Amino acid sequence: xxxxxxxxxxxxxxxxxxxxxxxxxSQGHEVAGLSASAxxxxxxxAGATFYxxxxxxxxxxxxxxxxxxDYKDIPPGLEMSRFYLERVFIDPIPAQDEGLKRVLxxxxxxxxxxxxxxxxxxxxxxxxxxDRPPIILCGTMFLHFRRDDGAPNFAGLLPAQNEVEREAxxxxxxxHEEVLYLPVRKHLNNCLWRMGIKPLAMDAHxxxxxxxxxxxxxxxxxxxxxxxxxxxxxxxxxxxxxxxRQAPLPPWARDLDGSRKVVLVTQGTVxxxxxxxxxxxxxxxxxxEPDVLVVATTGGRPIEAIAxxxxxxxxxxxxxxxxxxxxxxxALVTNGGYGSVNQALSFGIPLxxxxxxxDKADTNARVAWSGVGIDLKTQEPTSSALREAIRAVLDMRSxxxxxxxxxxxxxxxxxxxxxxxxxxxxxxxxxxxxxxxRAI
Numbered sequence: 021x022x023x024x025x026x027x028x029x030x031x032x033x034x035x036x037x038x039x040x041x042x043x044x045x046s047q048g049h050e051v052a053g054l055s056a057s058a059x060x061x062x063x064x065x066a067g068a069t070f071y072x073x074x075x076x077x078x079x080x081x082x083x084x085x086x087x088x089x090d091y092k093d094i095p096p097g098l099e100m101s102r103f104y105l106e107r108v109f110i111d112p113i114p115a116q117d118e119g120l121k122r123v124l125x126x127x128x129x130x131x132x133x134x135x136x137x138x139x140x141x142x143x144x145x146x147x148x149x150x151d152r153p154p155i156i157l158c159g160t161m162f163l164h165f166r167r168d169d170g171a172p173n174f175a176g177l178l179p180a181q182n183e184v185e186r187e188a189x190x191x192x193x194x195x196h197e198e199v200l201y202l203p204v205r206k207h208l209n210n211c212l213w214r215m216g217i218k219p220l221a222m223d224a225h226x227x228x229x230x231x232x233x234x235x236x237x238x239x240x241x242x243x244x245x246x247x248x249x250x251x252x253x254x255x256x257x258x259x260x261x262x263x264x265r266q267a268p269l270p271p272w273a274r275d276l277d278g279s280r281k282v283v284l285v286t287q288g289t290v291x292x293x294x295x296x297x298x299x300x301x302x303x304x305x306x307x308x309e310p311d312v313l314v315v316a317t318t319g320g321r322p323i324e325a326i327a328x329x330x331x332x333x334x335x336x337x338x339x340x341x342x343x344x345x346x347x348x349x350x351a352l353v354t355n356g357g358y359g360s361v362n363q364a365l366s367f368g369i370p371l372x373x374x375x376x377x378x379d380k381a382d383t384n385a386r387v388a389w390s391g392v393g394i395d396l397k398t399q400e401p402t403s404s405a406l407r408e409a410i411r412a413v414l415d416m417r418s419x420x421x422x423x424x425x426x427x428x429x430x431x432x433x434x435x436x437x438x439x440x441x442x443x444x445x446x447x448x449x450x451x452x453x454x455x456x457x458r459a460i
Contacts, residue, residue, distance in 0.1 A: 021049045021130045021447065022049070022051075023049055024131075025037050025132075026053075026054040026119075028135050031319075032357055032358065034062050035359060036135070036158065036359055037053075038263070039066075039261055039262075042066040043439065045067035051066070053066070055070075056079060056080065057080075065263075069127070073116070082320070097376070098196065100378075112139075113139050113211050114214075119140070131153050131154050132144075132153050133156050134155065134158070135157065136159050136164060136229075142217075143212070146217050150454060158235075160359065161378075162358060163254070164225030172192060173382060174200075175382070177189060178385055178389050201223050204224065232253060233450070234253055236255055236257050237257065238258070242390060242425075242429045243392075245386065255442055257439055258435040259362045259365070259366040260359075266339060268341070273344070276313065280312055280313040281311055282312075282349050283302075283351045284346075284349045285317075286317045288319050295321075298355055299326060301401060303334050305407035305410065312333060314333055315335050315349075316337075323337070346367045349364070350369070351371070351410055351413050352393075353410060354373055361383055368424045371393030371394070372413055373388075374396040374397075377399065391419070392422045393423070
């Protein structure tokens with residue numbers, strides 16, 4: 021089978037998409053990858069043939085402030101969400117669509133896989149299914165579908181417990197609709213109109229779930245808020261395998277010898293421009309804990325960017341091989357990157373979460389709701405709040421027990437078989453549709 025994987029040019033999207041790509045290559049499939057040139061090595065490292073984005077959008081989005089100089093001045097919340105949706109994910113649609121068509125002219129894919137924010141798939145999805153390969157989108161973030169309690173996504177709200185909360189959520193939802201979703205929908209439909217494509221009657225996030233031939237949510241049902249009426253397109257497929265050998269073992273690897281509890285802290289690869297938000301206060305919080313070894317990863321930034329003294333019980337690296345590290349970790353301190361959270365839970369690691377940007381408030385709300393950790397509900401937690409929360413998840417049996425139960429749910433999932441089966445199903449169904457159309 022020939023498979024085209026298209027990915028938004030962010031590490032948190034590239035890694036899961038080409039973890040799937042690596043899996044497909046190992047099964048003998050031919051894989052091509054479309055993304056920014058900055059992601060070429062990751063794509064080729066998975067065994068895929070690389071195709072770059074068109075020049076207009078071929079940028080290195082790992083440094084958002086370089087691509088968008090006003091990025092650092094945008095506060096967390098609705099303004100940040102609108103910025104991402106309009107400028108980062110909607111404006112590239114025409115060029116992404118051009119890139120898909122260019123690759124398909126050289127690489128006759130049997131199926132297209134893309135992440136849930138690769139909105140460049142919309143033009144094909146809004147056309148005839150007979151004129152394109154089947155398309156599968158992958159949920160690399162929390163499930164972007166309407167909630168039973170009426171709460172808006174991207175507000176970090178727990179499921180409503182009573183009518184009073186539902187009424188309060190309705191007020192919040194109205195504000196989100198006016199400030200975020202209506203203007204973003206107008207922006208998206210103007211983009212589609214300029215391309216000669218019919219408008220969407222729903223939000224972009226919901227369209228990404230409803231329109232494709234299949235939608236793979238990269239978690240287990242127990243880590244998603246319950247809903248009564250999910251679209252048939254959705255399949256929960258568990259956590260993807262960690263891409264191996266992304267970094268060498270650190271020189272201090274032997275320090276993780278089991279004599280101390282290991283706390284891993286990371287700000288990921290997007291919201292890591294200011295280590296004062298999480299890494300530095302975590303190092304300070306645990307500096308005097310004799311039974312704890314703190315491991316921090318800078319997500320590719322130089323270690324010297326940590327502008328504070330490094331405590332004697334801390335170990336730092338730019339990147340770390342997570343396939344080696346996670347089995348040693350007793351707690352994860354995170355700003356809420358979806359992939360990192362799910363990987364940690366698949367190992368039964370309890371969490372302390374503190375992050376409000378991008379999708380992080382909603383991911384962290386799921387951490388609290390599922391009982392696998394503590395959501396500090398802030399972008400910049402204090403060292404004292406971090407210490408209290410970290411000691412709680414390390415010392416209280418309830419967090420470890422809930423995390424262990426979550427790991428058992430992940431273990432029940434045969435992620436590889438689920439994904440391969442869904443791929444086979446959509447390709448077979450597409451062939452049958454074309455056969456019926458030719459017979460008419």
